[in-house]
Amino acid sequence: MHADSALPLDGITVVSIEQAVAAPLATRTLADLGARVIKVERADGGDFAREYDHVVHGTGAHFVWLNRGKESLAVDLKTAEGRDVVQRLIARADVFVQNLAPGAAARLGFGAAELRAEHPELVAVDLSGYGTGGPKEQRKAYDMLVQAEAGLIGITGTPDTPVKTGIPTSDIASGMYCAQAVLAALLRRWRTGQGATVEVSMLEATVEWMGYAMYSQMYSGRQPARMGLSHASIAPYDAYPTKDGQMLIGVQNDSGWRTLVTSVLEAPQLAEDPRFTTNVLRVEHRAECDAAVAAETARWSTVELDERLAQAGIPAAQVKQVADVVADPQLRARDRWRKIGTEHATVDALLPPVTFADVEARMGDVPAFGAHTRALLEEAGVDADELLRRGIAAGPR
Template sequence: MTRPLEGITVVSLEQAVAAPLATRNLADLGARVVKVERTDGGDFARGYDHAVHGTGAHFVWLNRGKESVAVDLKTAEGRSVVRNLVEHADVFVQNLAPGATERLGLGAADLRSARPELVVANLSGFGAGGPMEQRKAYDMLIQAEAGLISITGTPETPVKTGIPTADIASGMYCSQAVLAALLRHGRTGEGATIDVSMLEATAEWMGYALYTQMHTGTQSPRMGLSHSSIAPYDAFPTRDGQMLIGVQNDHGWRTLVTDVLGVPELADAPRFATNVERVRHRAECDACVAEQTALWSTEELDEHLARAGVPAAQLKELDQVVQHPQLAARDRWREIGTEHATVEALLPPATFTDVEAHMGDVPALGQHTRALLVESGMDTSSADEALRNGVAHQSEHR
């Protein structure tokens, strides 16, 4: 069967996380993605670490299924290569510093003046315009500006999330917007210029916390594993570890204390009978639950909670996630290639019943440069000259 984006070509001038995630999503759906990189080291995410057989973990995560062309954009020849590749593309994505593509002659206005049907997606920290347009915008900084750090952590210590949430949010909105633009293009022939701001994507994800602030004037507190509006909702001790339990309604509370923990007298106790009262008496409620869960092993408690339909989970370490029985049972791992070794990668979460996602290899820096130079309009001798004089770089890995 045909992959959803088969026949679509994307050229991306990208680095780090946000834009590479957006274009990897498109590659997984079958688009051809040409990744434009610097000749001197390429996407700097390649060098964040060497965790995956010598390749950076971020890079392996974000760049499967792409072709890499490495050109020097400080040269007219390098910029011409990108313009010529875009000439035959459907989508151009970039997340360079604000104004950088305009200075290179690769801004949306320049590209779409010749091809108004092109879809251009610009991904930046703070969006076009406004007093912070030129500010540096790394994930942690955006988490701080969007208020995410202010509600994450414990009452004593604010923390950032353990994954690059701002990057992921903006990358997902970027690929979503590109898909919408392609859908419209298929109907009308129109192109699009899309602006995706990391700040705005993350602020949108703040959701109920923002609405609570706007309508009550109250800052959502940092609750650790707990929840400001629900109880019991936390990690509770077992004989050999801990169990996360989240009871979201009064029926669930009754089931927990009656059918699992064996203390039915707590079900209708006035201080616990409703969620509002349980939140008001959170410390006492949590202590009553913890007294009972501490009598169980984690495995036993997990089994009984699941059988009773009480929302709960074991707090898994990452090595347990790699071996997660649900991922194994659903056959979610696939092998992909890198320049040094074959590795396993998770299938994309959205599963099509009629066709599997395209899980291509992770490219070495400039792995496809010579072929793409020729595709951009150079003859073979000119392509070889560009490689010799440093305008372009070709990896030895083929």
Template sequence: MAPHPAPPLPLDGITVVTLEQAVAVPLASRQLADLGARVVKVERPDGGDFARAYDTAVAGTGAHFVWLNRGKESLAVDLKSAQGRALVRSLIDRSDVFLQNLAPGAAARLGFGSDDLRADHPELVTVDLSGYGSGGPFEHRKAYDMLIQAESGLISITGTPDDAVKTGIPTADIASGMYCAQAVLAALLRRYRTGEGASIEVSMLEATVEWMGHSLYTQMYTGAQPQRMGVSHVSIAPYDAYPTADGQILIGVQSDAGWAALTDVLHLPELRTDPRFDTNIHRVENRATCDAVVAEQTRRFTTADLDAKLADAGVPAAQIKQLSDVADHPQLAARDRWRTVGTEFAPVKALLPPATFRDAAAAMGDVPALGQHTAALLAELGYSAAQTAEYADARIVGVR
């Protein structure tokens, strides 16, 4: 009996056109590409997405670009020219989804405003992603990840009591990119039922403020600004990095049962009923003393030995991995989470998307060189080889 063919990926047959740069929309469109969508990335012929040139860390290609742009087709075209704009409009006319994160108003000035596109194609799904959203006093402000982290209050609660810091990853970009991809999937599902597309707006500020969660609600309803706690936690104890004989370990006890288990591992059963520590509320009230008692015992163990004992006892704990350790993380290796994708200069490792479909493998396509697919896309639109060469000579398109 012949084996059953593998089911198609969820977005097979969906075409996405993007005017994207940096992180937020490229992250969204890469997720769609991993799910099987065809993603055409429109870039400037003179350098393309500026994230290409952030560095040359990954075999000659920028690390941000490799992370965010696998599985896409690169069309290099000058949108300042009428011919270039017409070419891209022809692509959008044939697509299901259009995404953009140009400066506010720029897409509309080029003729790619959501209202105009959907007037001709009501079934089209469009997403405009910006720093602050349309309208309001901040509409036209510059919006980079660090700036949004500051405006959203994220920096105010991140760091130590002495120093506020931004997060080590582009949190605002990632948050808005995730909401962008989620909204596209919801809109496509609705279109499947009704035939109607959608005009969607995503604000980096609003995405990041949503992620502020309990800290924001704490402030709104108590009037108290949450403290910066380093790796500690404002409302849980013990929850911090503790010294070991050869380093340190993170321990996060989130319940009184967890505290009881920790006292067993540390050979301090008498602390289980100590009135200073018997409940989380009491442990938080006596945080400094609680942390000192825990630290006095943890430093008697090596990191690996204590980590194993805590895991066996069900106490939440983790070693603080360096990125070199993460690349070789035994859990990722055991679950076979790494794949190889092509880039302009060399094959590189890429992590599988976190959401795993049991019956279909993620697309995981190559990272495109600038303009790599221009000629093929023009041919698909009906342009002859001579027309493509003419456009290239006039620098309307860039062809590799």
């Protein structure tokens, strides 16, 4: 690392009226890259993700994941005084992000058009479930609901059972596109001096991720099947039993098939089996192919088979539990864990996946509710004692 290196967003200030997952992920990404992020929370309890659970030494797991490196300002936006504080901070900011219910920001005076009329250099981002206009504009948009509307649940799971993904995919997709849009808008502002009005829809972000499945349906006329761990176009591609567990194996070409059955599984007769000589034939005879592979993989332990597959260059992986990932030697060898502070304890946090050679991400602390309220009220030039006394603003509990 270079001692004089700056993070890409050093000097950029972001004000965000945010809650839950999507917008907080976007702004945490910006904070990791060096931006100052002022998180506006409800004065009567803050971001409700704080109370999803208390598993991280008394703080919610979602909240710890999504809110490091931010300043917490707790104000009542239903009051003119509370709105005035945020307006004053936005006037000095580079970016404004919000993911309130549809139309709520505009009713409070934080609509993008209104803000940019006053501050044309501002990058104003609205993150919503379904976007402006259309029959679903006013619908509630929780992650699972958007996954369903986008068709993701329709292609995820087994032939018998559709499931949502195990992580909030729609929230994450829209949060990442939001952060990407901010970076692009700031780059354009650097060239032109003009800000931007940006809209990000959870539905559209998720449909974009549907990619190949969507094109497959449009041009074949067939709904992509739910395949579990299998693959509609490739075989063998699934979980196969070992003596003590299972291994995922994915063979994507015919030479890989021959290597798998001869060098790894020591079953050369399968290489010549006329049902399996090409991928098209293996897909056509998927059940027989899977059964033949499973009979051979069951001869080894998981660790033994994993090593044999790795040495032969066959794509494979163990099915790990989350505890295994936390202890993953790859992450440890690459020194990806750091310590950050939370309201009650110091905890481990994973560095973001983008690595700059000359400077490390800013891994700031997770703010307690209203931890920065007084300082931000004073920065905004208002009477902090008065607003705190009247309950228009709130400090740490």
